Amino acid sequence: MLAEKEENSIKRSVVDQNLKELISSVDSIYAVVLSSIDGHPIARQAQDNFEDSKLAAMTSSCLALGEKIAMEANQNGCDFVIIQNQDGFLALKRVGRKLVLTTLADKSINMGMLLSATRQAAEKLYQEIT
Amino acid sequence: MAELKFVITGTAGVGKTTAICALSDVPPVATDADTTDELSLIKNTTTVAFDFGEVILDDGVRVRIYGTPGQERFRHMWEIIAEGALGLIILVDNSRPDPLQDLMMYIDNFQQLIAETGFVVGVTRCDRSDRVSIDDYYSYLESRELFCPVIEADPRSREDMVALMDALMAMLECA
Numbered sequence: 386m387l388a389e390k391e392e393n394s395i396k397r398s399v400v401d402q403n404l405k406e407l408i409s410s411v412d413s414i415y416a417v418v419l420s421s422i423d424g425h426p427i428a429r430q431a432q433d434n435f436e437d438s439k440l441a442a443m444t445s446s447c448l449a450l451g452e453k454i455a456m457e458a459n460q461n462g463c464d465f466v467i468i469q470n471q472d473g474f475l476a477l478k479r480v481g482r483k484l485v486l487t488t489l490a491d492k493s494i495n496m497g498m499l500l501s502a503t504r505q506a507a508e509k510l511y512q513e514i515t
Numbered sequence: 516m517a518e519l520k521f522v523i524t525g526t527a528g529v530g531k532t533t534a535i536c537a538l539s540d541v542p543p544v545a546t547d548a549d550t551t552d553e554l555s556l557i558k559n560t561t562t563v564a565f566d567f568g569e570v571i572l573d574d575g576v577r578v579r580i581y582g583t584p585g586q587e588r589f590r591h592m593w594e595i596i597a598e599g600a601l602g603l604i605i606l607v608d609n610s611r612p613d614p615l616q617d618l619m620m621y622i623d624n625f626q627q628l629i630a631e632t633g634f635v636v637g638v639t640r641c642d643r644s645d646r647v648s649i650d651d652y653y654s655y656l657e658s659r660e661l662f663c664p665v666i667e668a669d670p671r672s673r674e675d676m677v678a679l680m681d682a683l684m685a686m687l688e689c690a
Contacts, residue, residue: 422548442588446564449546
């Protein structure tokens with residue numbers, strides 16, 4: 386039990402470190418959220434106060450739908466679900482079986498930058514915690 | 516009317532996804548994700564967006580059936596799914612600690628849909644617990660000034676689920 390707690394606290398610090406790197410890597414990224422695939426918030430980094438519990442549940446629904454729509458269209462390997470808006474972007478990316486990484490950026494971001502920063506963070510998280 | 520849309524809701528683990536699989540004449544769509552919380556004691560995956568199936572009636576009418584996520588944090592999907600629906604099936608797990616409380620939660624959350632259309636209640640796992648009887652459900656509904664059919668049903672049984680759907684359609688025709 387103690388070992389498990391210790392392992393969890395190490396994972397927590399690895400997660401926080403990765404999310405900090407992601408949010409500081411590109412100016413236009415203003416929040417990042419790691420949540421479970423079934424919609425529970427796990428960790429976040431944000432420039433301002435940021436409420437993530439509803440967002441975590443909604444990104445879970447959205448990612449699942451995106452993945453199913455891709456399959457229905459016979460396109461394999463859903464990589465990102467991207468929501469593009471007048472005010473900015475959200476990029477959703479699955480991390481392994483159990484996690485989703487969501488990156489929020491303002492409209493000044495270059496989409497390629499957003500996707501590549503999100504991908505790098507997701508891959509690093511996958512290697513370090515799963 | 517060539518197309519009908521029904522919604523199935525109820526607590527997590529009651530058998531909504533199973534019911535749609537049992538009913539659907541087309542391969543159903545399920546948006547399930549691995550469970551990572553206490554629900555994993557009961558089941559390995561949970562619906563996070565919706566389940567979808569289609570029943571083709573004898574006269575060629577297609578009934579589209581959407582299953583909602585059961586867990587309350589997915590209530591954003593409840594509103595989306597309820598839009599344009601013509602009827603609601605609420606599944607209640609009779610073996611849970613307080614099935615009437617569960618029923619009340621879904622009645623309250625789908626209040627608008629219930630007021631505008633109609634609903635039926637399917638009671639599952641009656642074989643595991645008889646603390647609450649079908650009469651108790653009727654008394655409860657009466658106390659809320661609601662009336663709808665309450666039917667024992669096994670979500671795995673196509674026959675039972677068709678009976679629920681028939682009851683719902685009869686309700687809608689009366690309304």
